[in-house]
Amino acid sequence: MKIAVLGVGTAGIMSLCHSLKWLCPEGSTITSIYDPSVPILGIGETSQPNFVKTMSEGTGFNFLTDANELDATIKLGASYKNWRENNFDMALESPSYGMHFNNFKLKEFCFNRFKKLWGNKFQTVEGKITNLVNNKSHVEVVVNNRIYQYDYIIDCRGYPPDLTDYTVLDDFTVNHCLVHIVDKPGTWNSSINQATAHGWMFGIPLSTRQGWGYLYNDKLTTRDEAVAEMESLFGIPNIKLNEFVFKSYYANTFFDGRILKNGNRAFFFEPIEGMAGFFYDTSLRYFTDFLNGQLNADVLNEHLLKSAQDIENFIYFLYQGGSTFDSKFWNVTKEKSARQLRNKSNGSRWRLVLLNIKKALQHPELRIDASQTGRWSPELWIKWSKNLGYTYFEDKQ
Amino acid sequence: MRIAVVGVGTAGIMSLCHLLNYAPQGSKVVSIFEPTIPILGIGESSTFTFPKLLFKGTGFNLPEDGAELDSTIKLSVTYKNWRENSFESFIEPIDGYAMHFNNFRMKEFAFDRFKEIWGSRFEELTGTVVDIKNNGAYASVYLTNSEEKFDIVIDCRGYPTDYSDYVIAEDMPVNHCLVNMIPEPGLWPSTVHQATKNGWMFGIPLKTRQGWGYLYNDNITTREDAVADIAEIFNTTVDKLTLREFAFKNYYAKTFFDGRILKNGNRALFFEPLEALSSHFYELAVRSMFDYFLGDANMNTPEKVNQHLTTVAGNLENFYHYVYHGGSIYNTPFWQITKEKSSKKLKNNKLWKETVAEISSCITDKGLINRPVASWMTSKWLDWERKFGYSIFKKPHPSLYLKD
Numbered sequence: 001m002k003i004a005v006l007g008v009g010t011a012g013i014m015s016l017c018h019s020l021k022w023l024c025p026e027g028s029t030i031t032s033i034y035d036p037s038v039p040i041l042g043i044g045e046t047s048q049p050n051f052v053k054t055m056s057e058g059t060g061f062n063f064l065t066d067a068n069e070l071d072a073t074i075k076l077g078a079s080y081k082n083w084r085e086n087n088f089d090m091a092l093e094s095p096s097y098g099m100h101f102n103n104f105k106l107k108e109f110c111f112n113r114f115k116k117l118w119g120n121k122f123q124t125v126e127g128k129i130t131n132l133v134n135n136k137s138h139v140e141v142v143v144n145n146r147i148y149q150y151d152y153i154i155d156c157r158g159y160p161p162d163l164t165d166y167t168v169l170d171d172f173t174v175n176h177c178l179v180h181i182v183d184k185p186g187t188w189n190s191s192i193n194q195a196t197a198h199g200w201m202f203g204i205p206l207s208t209r210q211g212w213g214y215l216y217n218d219k220l221t222t223r224d225e226a227v228a229e230m231e232s233l234f235g236i237p238n239i240k241l242n243e244f245v246f247k248s249y250y251a252n253t254f255f256d257g258r259i260l261k262n263g264n265r266a267f268f269f270e271p272i273e274g275m276a277g278f279f280y281d282t283s284l285r286y287f288t289d290f291l292n293g294q295l296n297a298d299v300l301n302e303h304l305l306k307s308a309q310d311i312e313n314f315i316y317f318l319y320q321g322g323s324t325f326d327s328k329f330w331n332v333t334k335e336k337s338a339r340q341l342r343n344k345s346n347g348s349r350w351r352l353v354l355l356n357i358k359k360a361l362q363h364p365e366l367r368i369d370a371s372q373t374g375r376w377s378p379e380l381w382i383k384w385s386k387n388l389g390y391t392y393f394e395d396k397q
Numbered sequence: 398m399r400i401a402v403v404g405v406g407t408a409g410i411m412s413l414c415h416l417l418n419y420a421p422q423g424s425k426v427v428s429i430f431e432p433t434i435p436i437l438g439i440g441e442s443s444t445f446t447f448p449k450l451l452f453k454g455t456g457f458n459l460p461e462d463g464a465e466l467d468s469t470i471k472l473s474v475t476y477k478n479w480r481e482n483s484f485e486s487f488i489e490p491i492d493g494y495a496m497h498f499n500n501f502r503m504k505e506f507a508f509d510r511f512k513e514i515w516g517s518r519f520e521e522l523t524g525t526v527v528d529i530k531n532n533g534a535y536a537s538v539y540l541t542n543s544e545e546k547f548d549i550v551i552d553c554r555g556y557p558t559d560y561s562d563y564v565i566a567e568d569m570p571v572n573h574c575l576v577n578m579i580p581e582p583g584l585w586p587s588t589v590h591q592a593t594k595n596g597w598m599f600g601i602p603l604k605t606r607q608g609w610g611y612l613y614n615d616n617i618t619t620r621e622d623a624v625a626d627i628a629e630i631f632n633t634t635v636d637k638l639t640l641r642e643f644a645f646k647n648y649y650a651k652t653f654f655d656g657r658i659l660k661n662g663n664r665a666l667f668f669e670p671l672e673a674l675s676s677h678f679y680e681l682a683v684r685s686m687f688d689y690f691l692g693d694a695n696m697n698t699p700e701k702v703n704q705h706l707t708t709v710a711g712n713l714e715n716f717y718h719y720v721y722h723g724g725s726i727y728n729t730p731f732w733q734i735t736k737e738k739s740s741k742k743l744k745n746n747k748l749w750k751e752t753v754a755e756i757s758s759c760i761t762d763k764g765l766i767n768r769p770v771a772s773w774m775t776s777k778w779l780d781w782e783r784k785f786g787y788s789i790f791k792k793p794h795p796s797l798y799l800k801d
Contacts, residue, residue: 025764026762049492049493050492052491052492053490053491053492056491056492062485062487062491063472064472064473064485064487064586064587065485074470076458076459076460076470077458077460077461089460089461091458091459091460091461092458094448094449094451094452094457094458094459095445095448095449095452095458095459095493095494095495095496096490096492096493096494097470097492097493097494098492189460190460362422364418364419365419365421365691379452379453379456383456
């Protein structure tokens with residue numbers, strides 16, 4: 001079997017790790033195809049435990065011995081500031097850890113390891129990808145005018161050039177990010193999620209620097225207002241910023257014929273809780289089940305749609321209770337999020353997830369899978385609900 | 398179902414966590430203990446299982462609650478002086494962690510949480526336990542002035558008072574521990590396992606102090622020699638050391654479960670603290686007992702439960718010999734005797750032969766079938782094999798060794 005992974009951002013690397021470990025028996029190859037002149041987006045630097053696991057499977061990564069190569073720090077959870085009167089921490093599923101890492105260093109680290117561990121099973125093709133053709137028996141990839149054939153493609157080329165075949169969430173929470181880098185090591189072991197007057201700000205500690213990302217909605221807040229708040233938060237006039245504008249969306253079809261979309265090619269939501277890594281991992285697992293004949297393409301797409309919806313719903317769940325700020329952003333977003341959780345499409349999935357969580361709480365012996373309880377375990381849902389002052393599981397809180 | 402757990406050491410707390418979380422709806426879980434009996438308080442390093450169960454029973458998680466137990470994260474065990482180069486034995490699963498904790502603070506922390514989370518499902522009863530008996534349809538815990546009846550009793554009262562119903566593991570290498578507490582925070586994320594001339598020494602980092610336990614065999618090494626070595630290691634003089642002392646036997650029960658009463662913790666077995674493997678047994682013991690009550694086909698008689706737990710104990714014993722039989726960098730009487738004894742023990746052991754065959758059968762030309770065999774995943778066994786420089790299992794394809 002020949003599989004190619006397009007792109008070398010975080011999702012591309014995770015896809016390569018997973019494929020080399022699980023989808024590459026003797027005689028098979030996994031090829032990374034990428035254009036060295038295309039920079040990675042390089043904004044997601046926080047992860048869930050599955051990232052640590054996948055990295056370990058593909059590269060032998062171990063936090064204790066390899067963290068330095070990625071400027072990595074351990075992540076035990078997220079610290080929520082200004083979301084409620086009392087700040088609170090949300091630990092990851094105990095006892096597991098994620099990490100913060102410098103994703104500009106990820107590709108080099110992993111490629112060195114891939115070559116060392118997997119030898120000829122790992123191959124690379126560099127160049128500009130101009131076309132992808134989905135055939136019945138194979139996929140053709142055109143790179144620098146040369147045609148390559150593969151059995152399957154995992155497409156992690158980042159933002160889609162057009163969103164015709166995607167569901168775009170025009171009305172989502174935030175759509176703009178201003179990133180400020182502080183050239184000092186971050187010494188804390190959680191991702192900071194700090195609510196602000198116009199949205200929220202992440203704080204990511206790396207062993208060599210800190211990344212702070214101010215997220216807002218440019219339909220509700222002007223850039224000047226956002227920059228002003230950021231300057232006042234950091235006490236720095238004329239603050240140095242990188243800017244990212246993004247849409248929130250997910251693919252209408254994740255797996256089509258022989259091409260699986262992953263990473264930002266599959267979906268993009270805002271970065272709260274680094275939930276995207278959940279999806280990347282889920283998508284690779286279901287894809288593996290598909291290749292092993294355990295599910296068909298329709299079921300694979302159905303599962304992935306549910307996963308995307310679960311992440312979307314979780315974001316609404318967080319926002320619907322607002323924050324300590326009584327501002328335009330929070331008033332609009334609170335109301336919008338609560339409405340989304342009641343609408344027909346998201347609402348029915350949300351209600352099913354709630355039922356499954358309650359069932360799992362009543363019958364722990366059933367060991368209901370996290371894919372049915374919206375990714376978090378029932379214990380963590382109780383904790384979210386309690387910390388956010390909700391009453392979903394009041395009898396258990 | 399009315400279930401009692403007698404004793405509040407680490408095994409007692411772990412059993413309570415498991416039962417509060419997994420016992421059927423409507424069950425009562427009663428902790429019975431004598432407040433004047435101190436816990437042993439020596440095991441302060443865990444495997445992944447311990448924080449996992451603590452989370453299930455108390456909601457404990459390291460970033461929020463770590464300070465209450467003086468806890469630090471444990472990502473590996475660092476082996477020093479066992480081979481020319483130090484090496485790490487990483488916690489499994491790789492995205493999970495174990496922890497170090499102050500076990501004198503455990504009971505209070507856990508009880509506060511039990512009451513808060515589980516309400517009337519959790520009860521406590523204090524008093525002196527005189528006896529525990531299986532009365533057929535129920536089990537009785539006899540306190541000084543009363544008899545309490547339960548469906549199940551888990552006996553975690555610590556060291557047995559006599560060993561007639563126990564198998565003594567005579568050939569285990571160490572039987573004596575001298576603990577040196579250093580009142581400075583431990584800042585490293587692993588448990589140190591440092592081989593010494595006379596055995597090995599653990600180093601446990603807590604937020605407020607460090608615990609160093611020097612393990613030796615008092616049939617081979619005198620206390621004076623052991624203390625002198627400790628002084629040398631810590632670059633101090635003998636008169637400046639304050640040491641706590643523990644002499645112990647290595648043993649396991651002939652019968653763990655009789656249909657109503659399950660022995661757990663040091664009442665069930667005691668082996669030396671290498672890799673903190675006892676917590677692994679504590680969890681398996683409660684789970685097997687539970688599977689028995691759920692009618693699981695593999696555990697539906699007390700004999701099957703006992704057979705299973707005896708195999709687990711035997712596997713643990715073999716694992717220690719596996720570690721020791723290759724010796725250390727020291728060529729001393731302790732290591733010469735231990736190497737020889739442990740090699741002999743493995744050579745004649747039927748269970749070990751089965752383990753070796755089972756692990757080897759998972760090493761195929763197509764790759765490694767990664768599954769649990771004798772307490773570890775097969776990938777972990779291969780990791781041991783490489784790090785200790787052994788060649789016991791079938792030689793794997795080089796690609797199976799993930800890293801050099």
